[in-house]
Amino acid sequence: SSVNLQEVHDWSVDLARRAGQMMLDGSNKRFQNPSTEDHKTDAKKNAVDLVTEVDQAVEAFVISEIEKRWPSFKFIGEETQSAGADSVLDDHPTFIVDPIDGTMNFVHGNPWCAISIGLSINRIPYIGIIYSPFLNEMYTAIRNQGSYLHKPNQPPLRLPLQPPTPLAVNTALIITEWGADRTTIGTSALSESSKENFDVKLRTYFNLLRNSPNMVHGMRSYGAASLNLCSVAAGHNDAYWEGGCWEWDVCAGWVILHEAGGFMCEGNPPENFEADVEGAKVEEATLIGRKYLAIRGAKGGRKEQE
Ligand code: IPD
Known part of the structure; x- marks a missing residue:
């Protein structure tokens, strides 16, 4: 395809770090001042399907950044879809984003949550960036170019960390x-x-x-x-x-x-x-x-x- 995968990848890594900072700040605010009206946790499908103001703010931020930098790309995100936006997957380059994956963990202050930024082209996943700001771990991959784990102050680790074996x-x-x-x-x-x-x-x-x-x-x-x-x-x-x-x-x-x-x-x-x-x-x-x-x-x- 004509998409410069490396460029989209590098841009997405930077975006994930900025979104991750929003998750950290949002979490601090929620736990420092839990009673404020700004910190609503709403239920979507049922009482355990949650969305917070931070999920929504991160997704809005990601959409606006994508619109500025990659105006021809499509976007599918968890929170706009829950809000009823049309998001049919087709062959166009499409950012597929979960602003906070692990919202239940986020709400509980459990660090196992991440922003997940994917790019699909012809309905095939081509780029994957997953950043957990609380664990301080960033996973990145471009199709056919390997996947990596980035930790602070360490060179990137090529995955898998152990040789793969058939499932037993x-x-x-x-x-x-x-x-x-x-x-x-x-x-x-x-x-x-x-x-x-x-x-x-x-x-x-x-x-x-x-x-x-x-x-x-x-x-x-x-x-x-x-x-x-x-x-x-x-x-x-x-x-x-x-x-x-x-x-x-x-x-x-x-x-x-x-x-x-x-x-x-x-x-x-x-x-x-x-x-x-x-x-x-x-x-x-x-x-x-x-x-x-x-x-x-x-x-x-x-x-x-x-
Ligand atoms: C959910 C989490 C959860 C999984 C659900 C997801 P969310 O995403 O990944 O572990 O069991 O299927 O929808 O709602 O936290 O973004």
């Missing part, structure tokens, strides 16, 4: 998230697929944790989809499954994972995780898939061919 469930650390979708079968008028979502999550915990030949080493839930993907990319975890993600949750992390030799699949986790992944029963993912399985070692232990 019985020695794996696997991330799953409960997400904000807590509706169980039979409790609402939602579509069959979303009614099923929470029950599938419960079954997945049961299948992976109980004492069996497929018992995992451990299950984790950090509360920010973007950082979960980075964690698999780095090699700190072996896989991450979640039902109910949006493109702003996964776009940036996708590039970072892909460049670290990992693989994104689409769909529910199979009963026998390992065999079905190897047998390719889980499909390769698209950006609007909603249900994702991210694996550290690529399918079959090999890096996907371009």
Whole structure:
């Protein structure tokens, strides 16, 4: 494409740092003066799907900066979408942004939250920048150019930090998230697929944790989809499954994972995780898939061919 990926990448890294500073300042204000009317936490879909004034301010800032610098690019963001803005993914270069991924953590003063800035072209994630200002970690990637972890006063670390291996469930650390979708079968008028979502999550915990030949080493839930993907990319975890993600949750992390030799699949986790992944029963993912399985070692232990 005609997009100068390096230029967009460098600009986005700078933008992420400025947005991250807004998160730090916003968090300080919230905790220093929690009673002020400016610090509202509103519920979106339900009582655990939250948005704060900081999410909204960061997204407004990001949009205005993009409009100034890349006026021909499209934008998809979590908060404008929740507010009803049209955001259909198409082939145009599109910034896909979660201003604060891990809003629940942010509200609680838990440092596991980040700004996630992705760029898709032809619906393929090309650039991923994920910055956690509280953890002071920045993950960056350009498609086909590797992914990196940047920490203060250290040279960038190329990902993965450990060599990828094929997924072996019985020695794996696997991330799953409960997400904000807590509706169980039979409790609402939602579509069959979303009614099923929470029950599938419960079954997945049961299948992976109980004492069996497929018992995992451990299950984790950090509360920010973007950082979960980075964690698999780095090699700190072996896989991450979640039902109910949006493109702003996964776009940036996708590039970072892909460049670290990992693989994104689409769909529910199979009963026998390992065999079905190897047998390719889980499909390769698209950006609007909603249900994702991210694996550290690529399918079959090999890096996907371009
Ligand atoms: C959410 C977080 C959470 C995940 C949800 C996401 P938000 O993003 O990443 O961990 O379970 O699926 O939507 O709402 O904090 O930006």
